[in-house]
Amino acid sequence: MAGQIPQSFIDQLLDTVELTSLIGEDVALKRSGNNYQGKCPFHDDRSPSFSVSPEKQVYHCFGCGASGNALTYAKEKRGLDFIGAVEMLAKRQGVEVPREDVSPAQERAQKARQRLYDVVQAADEYFQWNLRNAANKAGAIDYLKGRGLSGATAKRFGIGLSPVSGQALRQHLTQSGFNDDEMEKAGLLVRKPGRNYDRFRNRVTFPIRDRRGRTVAFTARVLDDSKPKYLNSSESDIFHKGKVLYGLHEAITANRTLERLIVVEGQMDVIALAQFELPCAVATSGTAITADHLEQLCRLVPQVVFCFDGDKAGKKAGWRALENALPMMDGQTEFLFLFLPDGQDPDSLLQAEGTAGYHKQLSQAVALTDFLFDHLCVDLDMQRLDSRARLGGIVAPHLKRMPKGLPKELMLDELARRVGTDKTAIRDLVDHAQPAPIEPAPTPAPEPEPEPPAEPVTNDGYDELMNYAGSDDNEGTDYYADFDPAPMPIGEAPAAPEAKLELPPIGINLPAQAKYLQCLYHLPSLAVEPMSWAHEGAWERAINQVIEAIVDHKIDSTAALMGYFSNTDIGRIFAEFTRRDPLIAQDRLAAQWQDLENHRDRRSAKLERRGIKASGNDDASALARLIAARNAAQTQKKP
Ligand SMILES: [Zn+2]
Incomplete structure (x- = not known):
């Protein structure tokens, strides 16, 4: 008998199917705010009462009450049973449906994993609540306003605030039914003999969401002089830095069709670009870009722009991105490189020159080919014969890593032109080259441990907060748009x-x-x-x-x-x-x-x-x- 379809596969399927395009095959949908609207495919609809949320990947009809996700849609609209619906969607995505027997151990692991999502979600809600209500919110709101962020942007990215006390989150989560073990595994709690304390204290928090929009971790910036300035959740079963791209979920939900994604260096840059109506940027979380990251981007968009600072570190990061991009150059995705003027990052550039300034920079992004040759030719005098020969030897190992196809042929042409020889000789050179070794991605350093709170650990901050919640001082609550205290x-x-x-x-x-x-x-x-x-x-x-x-x-x-x-x-x-x-x-x-x-x-x-x-x-x-x-x-x- 066929085994069970793993839940992880179903999750992944729901993650990748674009509900708007699935339903779009049956009825015309039009964008309206965050959602899409159209006439209901389930009842004889005169006015468009059917709405689809690409963010939540669900639909709902305000006329007949039909609602659900891609699977229920396939079941109810196409008349399939559950397995049939999964198979239909899988076929649509070009993947096989795996089957497995779920052992009790696996089931336990799945449940534990779900608990991690739940505890991080609870922390996320708590942090966001704090930004609107906590005693230390004024400093946080000043900071965000100082960065030019509107309340609407803050809300969209779920920006929050962790209280000053080292116990507030822990106490809140305990009351919500989570234990220290779960908090620690989710990277929210630092455990020390005799004293466990919140990892994030008095910091502006930025939830890191996975593609589906589930919060899996946080980045948090200090509001005082504590070190480090930025702190991430430690890695967990649901948060792998090498896989998650900050801003990807927000970019997908903000654009009906994504033509391009911009990879920037900092999470704050992602938010700044969105604030300036360029909601199509992503960033890694304290790690170099990985092949895994790139694969996700290539599946989504025809053009990826790497945007780095113009300094030495930026060039180095750019080169690493290029190395990872070479094996993916199959002609489906175009890679561009943008190095900003020295001392600028997207955030500062936008503050100084606005959207127009950034677009001007974008238009000057160079193709991967140009970046590759510029980078490798930098110390070579191309007038000299021996330098040209050396260039061939230097470039060939990199071209060796490209898949067969048109981009590779064009690169061979370009190399032949620069070396001044014919393509056959170059092809021969590349065929016999050893693929260039790429520096293994540095394992992300473990997140530094935040300093423990001043002794003794008390729940003062929490009580203060509770009292504060009841006070009449609502100054600044209007920052986070349309939220009431x-x-x-x-x-x-x-x-x-x-x-x-x-x-x-x-x-x-x-x-x-x-x-x-x-x-x-x-x-x-x-x-x-x-x-x-x-x-x-x-x-x-x-x-x-x-x-x-x-x-x-x-x-x-x-x-x-x-x-x-x-x-x-x-x-x-x-x-x-x-x-x-x-x-x-x-x-x-x-x-x-x-x-x-x-x-x-x-x-x-x-x-x-x-x-x-x-x-x-x-x-x-x-x-x-x-x-x-x-x-x-x-x-x-x-x-
Ligand atoms: Zn309906």
Whole structure:
């Protein structure tokens, strides 16, 4: 029997299929903001009510409620079963579907990996929240404004802020259900005997996202005099510097068709270019560009421009990029090299001369061939016969590394012209040459360890933050566009009783009740029977309404649930879930549900310890009594 299709393959498939082009085969799509819109391929649509998000790789119809990803599209539109859909998409991408038996060990490894994504994601949300709310946000916002970044750009790149205290993130993540081990593995925590502390403190944080947009690591810049100036997450199971390109996800989502990608040296350059409406730059994270990086770029665009500083280090980095590019010169991708005037980087150039200045520089980028010959001829006097012969000997080993094809033929022509001989002799020379050895890419140095926070490690910063969150000082909150000061994103923050169903802005953890609803929406089978709540607000009522609908009407799919609640407040929240996180994995939902339930159990246990009998349905009345007691105590305190 054929084994299981590895989840990693399905992930990769969803990663590489361009949903807009898949759906574009059936209906015409037009760009509208970040999304594409068109007439729904699933129902008789008069006005375009169907929208596709290339960023999230999902679609949603506001008319009939159809929604999903490339796989659901293939299933529902093309009438395939799951395996058939995977095979169809794989064929489209020209890849074979691998099969494997998943051992318990592999399954454990997969789960551990997912936990890493989750913990980094939680840290990401927390950092972004801090930039809008933390006590040290003013310095960070001043710094970003000083670099010319708008709030919108900061938001797009998910720029955040780590608190001053060495314990704030750790404490937040602990409360969200992660342990030190997971934080350390994700490169967020420094572990020392007797004292574990946050890796990033008082730094502006830049999430490093993989192609699919999942945050896998951070780069962080100091706001004080600490060393080092820039600090990256250490490498982890989900973050390999030699593979991830900073800005690639943002570039893909900002451009419907990407014609060109610019490889720059610094992450800040990527952001600066995007700020100046050139959202097509990528950078490595503290490592030289690798063959792996280049392969990703070549698959995506017909033109790659390497942009380096004009100094010696820049030239060296350029040469390394050239060495890696040679074996990929198959005529599909053009490589250009741009060396900026001495002392300039893209950021400073843009600040000084704006987009026009940068475009002028771009137009002067040289072809790989020119860079290669210029670099190798630099010490040769081409008027002299022996120098010309030497050139042949020097260049041949490099040409040897090129694949057969037109680019190589043209290079042979060029070398023959420069040496002043015929092509046959040059071809012979190249054929017999040893391929030039390329300097192995230096293994990225381990990230320096940030200095430990001043003794003693306390959670002062955290408390300060908690208090700050409640203060009225909202100065600067308008920096991060269209975000309101938001509640502290603790994993289990109690939801304030609300009159209306309203989700917090993207980036802020959902309150527990919304998470219940989210689980039910994606996985209706979780519904068993209505729940008892200490406090019955809009959310609690909605949860029970949904549970009852699922049970009473035997609803077994998200689409059916969506249909049932269409044009209601709950339906509006469902549409929002689809828009925000439709790819949420089933096992993750089940785990989330379990966490929520465990939390309810723990709460009951806590109540019991306090002498309040709480079990089963008594939970509700016990909680109600506790809350009533607390409220009474608070009322008494007030003058
Ligand atoms: Zn529709």
